Amino acid sequence: TQLLEQSPQFLSIQEGENLTVYCNSSSVFSSLQWYRQEPGEGPVLLVTVVTGGEVKKLKRLTFQFGDARKDSSLHITAAQPGDTGLYLCAGAENQGGKLIFGQGTELSVKP
Amino acid sequence: DAGITQSPRHKVTETGTPVTLRCHQTENHRYMYWYRQDPGHGLRLIHYSYGVKDTDKGEVSDGYSVSRSKTEDFLLTLESATSSQTSVYFCASGGPPNWFSGNTIYFGEGSWLTVV
Numbered sequence: 291t292q293l294l295e296q297s298p299q300f301l302s303i304q305e306g307e308n309l310t311v312y313c314n315s316s317s318v319f320s321s322l323q324w325y326r327q328e329p330g331e332g333p334v335l336l337v338t339v340v341t342g343g344e345v346k347k348l349k350r351l352t353f354q355f356g357d358a359r360k361d362s363s364l365h366i367t368a369a370q371p372g373d374t375g376l377y378l379c380a381g382a383e384n385q386g387g388k389l390i391f392g393q394g395t396e397l398s399v400k401p
Numbered sequence: 402d403a404g405i406t407q408s409p410r411h412k413v414t415e416t417g418t419p420v421t422l423r424c425h426q427t428e429n430h431r432y433m434y435w436y437r438q439d440p441g442h443g444l445r446l447i448h449y450s451y452g453v454k455d456t457d458k459g460e461v462s463d464g465y466s467v468s469r470s471k472t473e474d475f476l477l478t479l480e481s482a483t484s485s486q487t488s489v490y491f492c493a494s495g496g497p498p499n500w501f502s503g504n505t506i507y508f509g510e511g512s513w514l515t516v517v
Contacts, residue, residue, distance in 0.1 A: 299441070323506075332491050332508030333444070378443055387432045387451045388459065389493075389506060391444040 293317070294381050296392030304400055306368050311395045313379035314361040320382050322355055322362040323389070327376040369399045404428060407492050407509040414516055420479040422512050424492030433475040434493040434506070435459075435467060437486075444491065450475055482516045489513050 295314045303309055313322065321340040325333035337346050339355035339362060346353045350373075352365040362379055379392045404427035414420050424433060432451055436444040436459075446459030448467040456467050464486060466478045475494075479486055495506035 296443070330511070332493070332510055334508070335505050338505075380444075387449055388446060388457075389434065389449075390446060390460070391436070393441060393443040 294379055294390055294392035296379055296395055298395060299393060300396045300398075302398040302400065303369055305370055307399075309366050309369055309397070311364045311377055311379075311397075312361070313363065313381075313392050315381060316360065317381070318359050320359075322359075323380045323382070324353055324362070324364055325378040325380060327378060327394075333376075333378055366397075369397075371399045371401050373397060374399050405492065405494055405507050405509045407490075407512045409512060410510065411513045412515070414482050414514070416483060416516055417481050420482050420514065420516075422477045422490055422492075422514070424475045424477070424494070424509060426473055426475075426494040426507075428494060428507070429472060430494035430496055430507075431472070432495050432506075433469065435465075435475065435477045436491045436493065437461065437488040438491060438511075439488050447477065447490075479514075482514075484516050487514060487516045 297312050321338055323338045324336045326336055327333040337353045339353055342357045342359045344355045350367045354363050377395045380389050382389050406425050408423045434449040435447040438444050445461045447461055447465050448456055448459055450456045450469040453469055453472055468476045490512045492509040493506045
């Protein structure tokens with residue numbers, strides 16, 4: 291069974307601070323995805339990383355896929371209250387259609 | 402947004418009764434998924450489908466069954482609901498798992514189920 295461990299589970303910071311969320315596994319994934327979820331809604335895809343060592347940027351968000359394709363990180367620069375939400379990583383298995391999620395990181399950015 | 406809808410959105414049911422949740426998508430996606438979301442567990446995969454009448458188990462499939470008789474519909478049935486199945490259920494759909502082409506999975510808005 292492929293498992294994804296996400297850390298930290300909860301993060302409360304002040305506006306303007308930087309933060310990093312980690313997503314780790316002992317398994318290799320064909321790709322990793324990051325989602326953001328608002329209360330009462332379904333998750334929305336932010337980015338997909340597919341190549342070991344790949345780095346993608348989305349405005350103030352930087353996503354990295356580990357060289358061995360077992361882990362990923364999400365770094366937010368100068369966090370804003372609008373970044374508040376639940377961030378989820380998800381790994382796609384090498385064969386088949388399973389998409390497995392981590393436990394999520396609840397981020398709160400206070401003004 | 403992809404056309405993916407779940408019904409019912411909210412339901413309260415009694416222990417021991419069967420419950421069916423419906424997921425409908427209008428994007429002709431091949432893959433469909435059912436997840437449950439509980440505090441501290443993120444999203445856990447219950448079952449998924451890779452085509453009409455083709456389904457497979459996920460991480461937490463015990464007590465759940467699924468059916469997919471048409472591309473657009475994926476049904477999740479709780480055969481005999483228990484209090485431990487009180488949760489928020491999310492359906493999702495997407496193209497083939499050719500993640501290299503950046504296929505996206507789209508989620509429904511969730512179904513809140515309470516088993517009393």
